[in-house]
Amino acid sequence: MDPKISVHITGTGRAVPDRILTNQDLEKMVDTTDEWITTRSGIKRRHIIGPGQSNSDFVAQACRNALAMAQVDAADVDFLLVGTITGDLIFPSTACLVQEKIGARNAAAWDLSAACSGWLYGVKTATALLKTGMGKRALVVGSEMLSTITDWTDRSTCVLFGDGSGATLLEAREDSPGGVLATYARTDGGLAELLHIPKGGSRYPVTPEVLAERSNKVQMKGNEVFKHAVRNMESAAREVLAQAGLGTGDVTLLIPHQANIRIIKAIASRLEIEMDRVYVNLQEYGNTSAASIPIALDEARRAGRVREGDRVLMAAFGGGLTWGAALVQF
Ligand code: ACO
Numbered sequence: 001m002d003p004k005i006s007v008h009i010t011g012t013g014r015a016v017p018d019r020i021l022t023n024q025d026l027e028k029m030v031d032t033t034d035e036w037i038t039t040r041s042g043i044k045r046r047h048i049i050g051p052g053q054s055n056s057d058f059v060a061q062a063c064r065n066a067l068a069m070a071q072v073d074a075a076d077v078d079f080l081l082v083g084t085i086t087g088d089l090i091f092p093s094t095a096c097l098v099q100e101k102i103g104a105r106n107a108a109a110w111d112l113s114a115a116c117s118g119w120l121y122g123v124k125t126a127t128a129l130l131k132t133g134m135g136k137r138a139l140v141v142g143s144e145m146l147s148t149i150t151d152w153t154d155r156s157t158c159v160l161f162g163d164g165s166g167a168t169l170l171e172a173r174e175d176s177p178g179g180v181l182a183t184y185a186r187t188d189g190g191l192a193e194l195l196h197i198p199k200g201g202s203r204y205p206v207t208p209e210v211l212a213e214r215s216n217k218v219q220m221k222g223n224e225v226f227k228h229a230v231r232n233m234e235s236a237a238r239e240v241l242a243q244a245g246l247g248t249g250d251v252t253l254l255i256p257h258q259a260n261i262r263i264i265k266a267i268a269s270r271l272e273i274e275m276d277r278v279y280v281n282l283q284e285y286g287n288t289s290a291a292s293i294p295i296a297l298d299e300a301r302r303a304g305r306v307r308e309g310d311r312v313l314m315a316a317f318g319g320g321l322t323w324g325a326a327l328v329q330f
Pocket of ligand 1 (some may be wrong): 156224
């Protein structure tokens with residue numbers, strides 16, 4: 001009988017800009033308060049890219065950290081997937097630029113656009129590629145420089161976002177228990193306008209009018225996104241648990257997309273997972289979109305909160321709308 005291939009997360013890494021923007025800094029920029037931001041979102045600080053820095057710089061560093069943890073050479077990576085909506089350039093992809101920076105000379109590299117769900121979509125894609133034997137190793141990254149697409153005059157969005165990169169190395173193994181137990185991804189393009197950048201793409205290219213009205217920056221109907229986020233992340237989490245034949249009691253740690261502490265608490269409560277089994281770091285980073293789960297996973301692993309045999313449930317949602325979940329045993 002052919003050996004059964006399973007896919008394991010063997011390395012994690014993160015890289016975030018040093019520059020910090022606090023709620024107090026935002027009080028000087030828009031009509032808001034630390035109290036409003038803290039109670040409505042849970043966010044206290046976010047890291048913001050500086051002049052001369054680029055998304056690919058942070059992705060490259062996060063990848064190097066993940067490769068070092070797994071003790072794998074970049075030349076042995078077969079696929080490099082970067083989930084991002086804030087790539088360095090329109091093309092080539094950020095993944096191509098990173099492939100050169102880290103010396104992953106044998107990897108096919110491409111970006112994946114699924115907003116905040118980008119890393120989870122990448123895990124699903126890479127798991128499928130590795131399970132079919134098309135390669136042995138994939139770097140899957142979520143990375144955003146959301147500050148570059150934020151309207152810094154819009155208090156309803158600018159207080160929420162931050163910049164950062166999180167990388168994971170996925171490796172195929174034969175007859176090895178655990179690894180990626182289940183993945184799930186869904187889309188509802190009918191809800192695209194709840195969270196989008198209306199102009200600046202090929203349908204409405206950038207013009208002086210677009211720049212003046214800032215319609216090339218993120219716009220969001222926060223209240224409506226909130227409701228879909230809770231409902232969809234809960235259903236995605238239940239879906240992967242059902243696929244694996246497990247219940248929420250079998251989950252060591254829940255790592256939800258770090259968008260809003262009230263969303264996170266609502267999901268934890270619906271899933272009946274106590275908050276001491278939920279990883280939260282949005283107070284430090286804000287919503288870093290595709291980067292939020294892999295940054296949190298890397299922190300959790302390095303802090304000893306994810307040990308061998310532990311089952312980690314991860315769920316995300318974002319623009320598209322997109323959403324999904326993954327259940328991984330380490
Ligand atoms: N400071 C002070 N007041 C504010 C601010 C602010 N920064 N922003 C909005 N307000 C005001 C509003 O104007 C409104 O005032 P009004 O009642 O006089 O009209 C009031 O606060 C309440 O606004 P709501 O939008 O109803 O506030 P809510 O409790 O829904 O919180 C929030 C808003 C934080 C955006 C929440 O809806 C949310 O987190 N939604 C989900 C967003 C999300 O997670 N998106 C993730 C995807 S990101 C991606 O894919 C890139």
